[in-house]
Amino acid sequence: MTESALTAGVNISNNVLFQNLGEEYVLLNTETELYFGLDSVAAMFWQLFADGLNIPAAVDRFMAEYDIDKETLERDLNSLLKTLENYQLLTLQR
Numbered sequence: 001m002t003e004s005a006l007t008a009g010v011n012i013s014n015n016v017l018f019q020n021l022g023e024e025y026v027l028l029n030t031e032t033e034l035y036f037g038l039d040s041v042a043a044m045f046w047q048l049f050a051d052g053l054n055i056p057a058a059v060d061r062f063m064a065e066y067d068i069d070k071e072t073l074e075r076d077l078n079s080l081l082k083t084l085e086n087y088q089l090l091t092l093q094r
Contacts, residue, residue, distance in 0.1 A: 005081035006059075006074055008092035010049045016089050018046060027089050036087050042080055049090070055081075 015031040025043035028035045038046060048058040059073060084090050 004074075005078050005085070005092050006055050008055070008081070008094045010055060010081070011091045011093055012046075012050055013089060013091065018043075018050065027084075027087075029088055032088055034087050034089075036084070036089060045077065045080065 013029065013031075015029060017028045017030060019026050019028070020043075023040075025038040025040070025046070026035055027038060027046070044062065045058055048061060053061065055077070059070070059077065062068075062073060063070060081090070081092060085092050
């Protein structure tokens with residue numbers, strides 16, 4: 001999958017649990033029993049999507065709070081979104 005996920009809509013699966021375990025965050029797909037660990041940056045994006053923000057709004061919110069160039073942020077977020085989709089934790093509506 002080489003296309004960008006940044007133009008897709010994000011739909012978090014209903015069967016995914018999100019849990020803070022100290023310095024790490026974990027997503028668990030209760031249907032597939034697969035889990036995925038998130039660092040604090042990825043967890044922030046997950047929470048923004050869970051709160052209903054779309055990808056461009058989440059990028060804007062993140063850029064307003066942190067000193068990072070947009071190209072790097074978008075590249076890393078694109079990779080994260082594709083990985084989360086592969087783990088069936090969310091679907092990207094293209």
